[in-house]
Amino acid sequence: MGRNWADLPPELLGLCSQDLCPNDLSAFRAVCHTWRSAAVEESSDVPWLMLADKKGERCQEFFCLPCQRIHKKLLPEVKERTCFSSQGWVLTIGRDGELHMLKNPMLRHSHIIKLPNLEKLPDVQFVLTDNPTTSVDYRVMVIYNGRNKGQLGLWKPGDKEWTEVISRDYHFDAIFYKGCFYALDGIGNIWRCNAYGPTPFKAKRVFTLPHELISQKQIYLVQSTTGSLLVVSRHGIFEPQGTFQFHVFEIDLKTKS
Numbered sequence: 001m002g003r004n005w006a007d008l009p010p011e012l013l014g015l016c017s018q019d020l021c022p023n024d025l026s027a028f029r030a031v032c033h034t035w036r037s038a039a040v041e042e043s044s045d046v047p048w049l050m051l052a053d054k055k056g057e058r059c060q061e062f063f064c065l066p067c068q069r070i071h072k073k074l075l076p077e078v079k080e081r082t083c084f085s086s087q088g089w090v091l092t093i094g095r096d097g098e099l100h101m102l103k104n105p106m107l108r109h110s111h112i113i114k115l116p117n118l119e120k121l122p123d124v125q126f127v128l129t130d131n132p133t134t135s136v137d138y139r140v141m142v143i144y145n146g147r148n149k150g151q152l153g154l155w156k157p158g159d160k161e162w163t164e165v166i167s168r169d170y171h172f173d174a175i176f177y178k179g180c181f182y183a184l185d186g187i188g189n190i191w192r193c194n195a196y197g198p199t200p201f202k203a204k205r206v207f208t209l210p211h212e213l214i215s216q217k218q219i220y221l222v223q224s225t226t227g228s229l230l231v232v233s234r235h236g237i238f239e240p241q242g243t244f245q246f247h248v249f250e251i252d253l254k255t256k257s
């Protein structure tokens with residue numbers, strides 16, 4: 001009597017499936033109904049690393065940390081586009097200014113959100129307040145080149161267009177921190193935008209960094225694992241030898257120190 005792989009005990013199939021990476025688990029689940037029923041649910045929160053576009057390659061390549069291999073996925077929304085990430089989502093921007101947010105390339109049809117086009121390409125940043133998979137009340141902020149360089153734009157589900165946030169221009173970093181967006185402009189001011197408040201289109205200056213901290217350096221806003229707001233200053237970005245030092249400062253928005 002011939003053996004049928006579909007007749008393997010479900011508990012054995014479940015055991016076999018539990019250590020598979022999302023890609024292999026997807027293949028496992030596609031074998032037959034029995035294998036699909038017995039497989040564990042996909043629950044990995046280890047991100048895939050999206051690799052740079054390769055000329056002539058139709059698929060997008062991802063480096064899979066759990067299995068240490070490269071997986072390929074057909075994702076036209078990603079190919080030949082500029083990509084940014086926030087909250088585990090990827091924002092993709094085409095040359096025509098078309099914007100998409102993607103979550104999981106394994107589940108592409110249910111995890112793509114189309115955003116209004118931007119006339120000009122976003123400059124540096126894309127920030128989400130929340131994960132659209134688990135929250136419907138999220139907001140998106142982008143730094144983009146509109147009328148001016150490095151403007152702030154805000155979007156929420158249902159909006160037909162981006163809302164321009166009134167602030168200084170030339171922002172080059174932004175973060176969502178303790179319920180508000182914070183953005184850093186080119187002269188060291190930190191602006192707060194309460195995206196859930198009555199005037200989300202207005203940002204307020206809440207901190208000014210010392211000039212010596214920002215001159216000739218690249219500055220980033222970062223939240224520490226303990227919940228502090230940090231400014232990271234990267235030295236040497238404009239030097240021929242490249243980055244050689246980082247300085248980290250903790251910002252206290254209450255005492256402004």
Ligand SMILES: [Zn+2]
Pocket residue numbers: 021022023024064065066067068069071
């Ligand atoms: Zn893998």
